[in-house]
Amino acid sequence: MMVGRSTKGISLNIVSKEDAGSIHVAALEILEKTGMDCTPKIAEVFRKAGADIENNGKRAKIPQHLVEEALRKAPKTILFGGRNPKNDVVLEDGRIYFGMGGTPTPYIRDLQTGEFRRPGKQDMVECTRLGDGLPNIKFLMTLAGAFDVPYEVEYLHEFEVLFNNTEKPILFSVPGGDASRRVLEMASTIVGGMDALRKRPIFGLYSETMSPLSFTEANENMMEFSKARVPIALGPMPMTGSTAPVTVAGCSLIGTSENLAAITLVQLVNPGAPVIYAGWGTHMDPVTTRCAYGAPEFTLGTDAVNAAMAHYYGLPCYGFGGCSDSKFPDAQAGAEVMMNAMVAALSGVNLIHDCGYLAGGSVGSMEMAVVANEIAGMVLRIARGVEVNDETLAVDTIHEVGPGGHFLSHKHTLKWVRDAFMPQLFDRTSEVTWAKAGRKQIYEVARERAKKILKEHTPEPLPKDVQQKISNIVKEAEKELVKT
Amino acid sequence: MEVTRKALAAGIDPSTVIEQGIAKGLKIVGKKFEDGELFLMHLVAAAEPSQKAIKELIEPEIKKRKGERKSAGKVVLGTVAGDIHDIGKNIVGAMLIAAGFDVIDIGKDVPAEEFVKKAKEVNAQVVGASALLSTSLPVQAEIVKAFKKANMRDKVKLVFGGAPCTTEWVKEIGGDGYAESAVEGVNVIKQLVGIK
Numbered sequence: 001m002m003v004g005r006s007t008k009g010i011s012l013n014i015v016s017k018e019d020a021g022s023i024h025v026a027a028l029e030i031l032e033k034t035g036m037d038c039t040p041k042i043a044e045v046f047r048k049a050g051a052d053i054e055n056n057g058k059r060a061k062i063p064q065h066l067v068e069e070a071l072r073k074a075p076k077t078i079l080f081g082g083r084n085p086k087n088d089v090v091l092e093d094g095r096i097y098f099g100m101g102g103t104p105t106p107y108i109r110d111l112q113t114g115e116f117r118r119p120g121k122q123d124m125v126e127c128t129r130l131g132d133g134l135p136n137i138k139f140l141m142t143l144a145g146a147f148d149v150p151y152e153v154e155y156l157h158e159f160e161v162l163f164n165n166t167e168k169p170i171l172f173s174v175p176g177g178d179a180s181r182r183v184l185e186m187a188s189t190i191v192g193g194m195d196a197l198r199k200r201p202i203f204g205l206y207s208e209t210m211s212p213l214s215f216t217e218a219n220e221n222m223m224e225f226s227k228a229r230v231p232i233a234l235g236p237m238p239m240t241g242s243t244a245p246v247t248v249a250g251c252s253l254i255g256t257s258e259n260l261a262a263i264t265l266v267q268l269v270n271p272g273a274p275v276i277y278a279g280w281g282t283h284m285d286p287v288t289t290r291c292a293y294g295a296p297e298f299t300l301g302t303d304a305v306n307a308a309m310a311h312y313y314g315l316p317c318y319g320f321g322g323c324s325d326s327k328f329p330d331a332q333a334g335a336e337v338m339m340n341a342m343v344a345a346l347s348g349v350n351l352i353h354d355c356g357y358l359a360g361g362s363v364g365s366m367e368m369a370v371v372a373n374e375i376a377g378m379v380l381r382i383a384r385g386v387e388v389n390d391e392t393l394a395v396d397t398i399h400e401v402g403p404g405g406h407f408l409s410h411k412h413t414l415k416w417v418r419d420a421f422m423p424q425l426f427d428r429t430s431e432v433t434w435a436k437a438g439r440k441q442i443y444e445v446a447r448e449r450a451k452k453i454l455k456e457h458t459p460e461p462l463p464k465d466v467q468q469k470i471s472n473i474v475k476e477a478e479k480e481l482v483k484t
Numbered sequence: 485m486e487v488t489r490k491a492l493a494a495g496i497d498p499s500t501v502i503e504q505g506i507a508k509g510l511k512i513v514g515k516k517f518e519d520g521e522l523f524l525m526h527l528v529a530a531a532e533p534s535q536k537a538i539k540e541l542i543e544p545e546i547k548k549r550k551g552e553r554k555s556a557g558k559v560v561l562g563t564v565a566g567d568i569h570d571i572g573k574n575i576v577g578a579m580l581i582a583a584g585f586d587v588i589d590i591g592k593d594v595p596a597e598e599f600v601k602k603a604k605e606v607n608a609q610v611v612g613a614s615a616l617l618s619t620s621l622p623v624q625a626e627i628v629k630a631f632k633k634a635n636m637r638d639k640v641k642l643v644f645g646g647a648p649c650t651t652e653w654v655k656e657i658g659g660d661g662y663a664e665s666a667v668e669g670v671n672v673i674k675q676l677v678g679i680k
Contacts (some may be wrong), residue, residue: 106647210568286525288522289524290664361647
């Protein structure tokens with residue numbers, strides 16, 4: 001079967017190669033001179049490789065050559081599989097893929113009432129099925145957390161939902177080593193063993209270091225995934241002016257440094273393990289103190305700088321698009337989503353995540369995910385650019401039709417008319433038609449579309465015995481880990 | 485620090501140094517922040533040295549005179565056990581200092597019992613606990629329980645925050661206040677201690 005190789009989006013070059021070189025050198029200096037705080041387990045990996053460990057075994061000062069070596073070992077092209085191989089995609093060289101949601105949001109915008117409420121496992125089932133049914137969504141994260149299950153096993157329940165309800169590639173978090181081993185066991189059960197999982201991973205790990213410059217116990221998950229050779233997408237979230245310098249460059253430098261440290265860790269544990277670059281610098285609004293997903297600086301840091309660095313290293317990368325600070329799927333949301341989705345795509349970010357996030361990541365909205373899916377379609381069209389050749393210039397056709405004629409029924413027209421982006425959601429009808437049809441705003445149309453997809457689209461379920469085995473892994477963990 | 489040292493050396497009453505000096509300055513900064521003229525960073529930059537001057541120079545002086553420091557209220561702040569994300573807590577702390585509160589920061593990865601112990605020790609009116617991870621959020625519920633167990637629940641107001649925290653959650657665990665941002669947090673705490 002052919003794997004998906006999408007449109008390449010590189011063309012904007014907001015950050016030049018020379019500037020990327022400066023950021024790289026600065027990051028090397030930061031890791032060598034100041035270093036990263038580590039857990040004892042992670043510090044031990046760096047110590048064995050020759051790093052100086054200081055501050056009572058906490059601080060690893062990582063020599064430049066370790067980082068450079070790791071960058072050479074990290075694979076430049078990564079197969080990111082779905083449960084169904086027809087959804088497999090290749091991450092490389094600026095090919096762009098949009099993903100729904102991110103890590104669990106504390107609120108979901110209720111599809112019936114429009115109210116914000118605390119989501120549960122069933123909400124996550126619905127979000128996942130919706131994402132599986134949206135054509136421009138190529139990988140799945142979430143728009144809702146499973147907050148109605150015991151928190152000790154929340155991530156296992158969430159993986160159970162994802163594995164059961166989508167055939168597309170999955171990217172998700174699971175903190176720490178123990179929970180990681182359990183999730184890897186779930187995935188290996190689905191594909192028929194750890195070896196099969198390594199050859200065609202059906203999901204990836206999303207692991208955030210803690211800014212500034214710290215590994216936490218949660219990051220020990222990287223070690224397990226590295227051993228298993230299942231892709232790891234990094235994701236530091238330093239914020240301008242609080243956990244990083246206030247400038248986009250300085251903030252992204254913190255993200256770059258943490259990323260290089262994480263890549264080094266992953267390659268030291270298992271050389272050649274797949275790792276997806278994400279040297280982010282996010283933006284804290286200095287008035288509200290919230291992380292502003294819709295800010296231009298957020299996009300510059302997490303997409304423009306991030307992608308420039310990933311291309312400098314020749315590594316696949318992971319960034320943001322489709323997310324907004326608005327509380328409602330409105331004009332602000334549309335503008336912010338188009339901005340970050342477009343910049344991400346034209347910078348050549350491979351995995352563009354958070355489609356459907358509102359309120360700066362506090363609210364998941366299925367309507368917004370449907371709108372973002374439409375925007376992704378427009379962005380993909382722009383990224384494809386303008387093809388200029390004899391066929392598209394159609395010189396002979398123009399000679400043939402001549403002055404005063406028309407192209408309506410010409411065979412060149414019929415051949416090429418479907419090349420244009422056709423809206424699947426947005427409305428291009430006349431004001432009269434729109435008024436007659438009930439004056440619907442686009443979020444209302446999106447809501448109806450979401451409901452329709454949930455009603456009509458059913459992903460292929462896992463075989464019954466596999467479902468049972470996965471459920472047993474969750475139940476076993478519950479027995480062992482849940483304090484009463 | 486230098487100005488505070490000089491003021492105290494000149495024999496100015498330490499309470500006056502706070503009220504007429506530090507608090508007055510912070511009030512101006514706070515007002516400008518509210519008006520959008522200054523940003524969070526300016527507020528923190530004003531609050532941090534103020535806190536240092538009060539804790540290191542003025543409070544020892546007040547203690548020497550067997551007096552008590554007047555403040556808008558005593559607030560114990562910490563990041564809950566199992567969590568070391570403390571930037572949110574630090575921001576709230578700085579904003580409370582700027583608003584004239586006496587802030588006792590007990591750090592990160594703090595067990596529920598420590599919150600109780602510190603609140604008792606300093607006679608706090610408000611205790612604030614922050615959590616960033618959905619897996620550490622439940623520790624906030626343990627804090628409420630720990631205060632009940634120590635028969636302290638009616639003596640302190642318990643406020644909670646952090647990315648996964650919500651109004652509903654705080655209601656569910658029996659807390660007194662929630663805010664989705666540091667700015668709102670200060671308002672909530674002011675209301676709880678009866679400052680408008």
